[in-house]
Amino acid sequence: MTDLAWVEVDVGALRANLKELRRLVGTGPVLAPAVKANAYGHGLVLAGRAFLEAGAEWLSVNALFEARALREAGVDAPIYVMGYVARDDLDEAAALGVRLVVYNPETVEALADLRRPEGAEPVRLHLKVETGNNRQGLEHGAAMELARRVADTPGLELEGVASHFANVEDTTDHRFARGQVARFRAFLAELEGRGIRPRYRHISNSAATILWPDVHFNLVRAGIACYGMWPSPETLVSASLEGRAGVRLRPALTFKTRVAQVKEVPAGAYVGYGCTYRTTHPSRLAVLPVGYYDGYDRGLSNLAHVLVRGQRAPVRGRVAMNITVVDVTHVEGVGVEREVVLIGEDGEERVTAEQVAQWAGTINYEVTTRIREGLPRIPVG
Numbered sequence: 001m002t003d004l005a006w007v008e009v010d011v012g013a014l015r016a017n018l019k020e021l022r023r024l025v026g027t028g029p030v031l032a033p034a035v036k037a038n039a040y041g042h043g044l045v046l047a048g049r050a051f052l053e054a055g056a057e058w059l060s061v062n063a064l065f066e067a068r069a070l071r072e073a074g075v076d077a078p079i080y081v082m083g084y085v086a087r088d089d090l091d092e093a094a095a096l097g098v099r100l101v102v103y104n105p106e107t108v109e110a111l112a113d114l115r116r117p118e119g120a121e122p123v124r125l126h127l128k129v130e131t132g133n134n135r136q137g138l139e140h141g142a143a144m145e146l147a148r149r150v151a152d153t154p155g156l157e158l159e160g161v162a163s164h165f166a167n168v169e170d171t172t173d174h175r176f177a178r179g180q181v182a183r184f185r186a187f188l189a190e191l192e193g194r195g196i197r198p199r200y201r202h203i204s205n206s207a208a209t210i211l212w213p214d215v216h217f218n219l220v221r222a223g224i225a226c227y228g229m230w231p232s233p234e235t236l237v238s239a240s241l242e243g244r245a246g247v248r249l250r251p252a253l254t255f256k257t258r259v260a261q262v263k264e265v266p267a268g269a270y271v272g273y274g275c276t277y278r279t280t281h282p283s284r285l286a287v288l289p290v291g292y293y294d295g296y297d298r299g300l301s302n303l304a305h306v307l308v309r310g311q312r313a314p315v316r317g318r319v320a321m322n323i324t325v326v327d328v329t330h331v332e333g334v335g336v337e338r339e340v341v342l343i344g345e346d347g348e349e350r351v352t353a354e355q356v357a358q359w360a361g362t363i364n365y366e367v368t369t370r371i372r373e374g375l376p377r378i379p380v381g
Helices: 012-026 036-040 045-051 064-072 089-098 106-112 140-151 175-193 207-211 233-241 353-360 365-371
Strands: 005-008 059-061 080-083 098-101 123-128 157-162 200-202 253-259 261-265 281-288 305-308 311-314 324-327 339-346 349-351 377-380
Touching: 005 012, 012 207, 012 233, 036 045, 036 123, 036 365, 045 059, 045 311, 045 377, 059 064, 064 377, 098 106, 106 123, 106 140, 106 377, 123 140, 140 157, 140 175, 157 175, 157 305, 207 233, 253 324, 261 365, 305 324, 305 349, 311 377, 339 353
Parallel strands: 005 377, 059 080, 080 098, 098 123, 123 157, 157 200
Antiparallel strands: 005 253, 253 339, 261 281, 281 324, 305 311, 305 339, 311 324, 339 349
């Protein structure tokens, strides 16, 4: 079957990005790249394997189904599940041998009650400490109490302690983030004072991994940087200010479709739903079989450009559920089934995820992760 829309993933770029992060963190900390959300749109198993081949020791996911998919694909590396796992699913989590984040006493109780085979490895847990993000996590006192509870429960191991930044990417003023680091260090110091010494300590996301060697601790959970995208323009500026301007990341994703029809329309013709665009001259339009169902955002209507034969072709009218129309009046030789680049390079031109995000009023994370999971991910490079 011919693919009408697909994603090409440059495996060489994924490996290069992982090696660049390894250069930044050195040989000590464990690299646990995040492959949640279908590896930020790049393909869960494809990206996971590429990162492990490039030297990552662990993989980080959000949900148990992602861990299951990796195990079914033959991935036996340590997997850290960063999202909530329902109590009814904890037996499967234990059977898969994954690491779990914990911040609920109820989860610990349910794990303690599991009937496991004699001689089974302990369930390894990572306690989430609240330092200022106020999502997952426990405040200092409650976290200390749960840490003791895990440490005293047979069959469980407090393998790690984690936290998560709230505002390291969106600003060049990092006082709040540094305050979070201070609170995290204070918790670790008290925990050690009470005789509890988890093996792993981690707080760094992509931005912190790039910017601050002093907060790598001994495990980093880099995400978007692994895919060759900067977390934000502010992080790029901060890297320069912090003397980290030499970091090189290579975008790995190209989102493509094909021309389904080419049609000539007169001046004054409306295009698409709502009649939001009207031609000002005789025009040649290319109909593309891709729309917001596929992850090409409706907010790109009358704003975005795609690449056809190495030239920019503007989107005309509204992006529909399954169809987008672009103007190719100025592009010679456009025929049915001609490849079209929605995100990526074609000749000397490039449409980046960051450009698409700006047009759609969102961030590059959302642009790639929302590409429909059912579209083929094809390894190249």
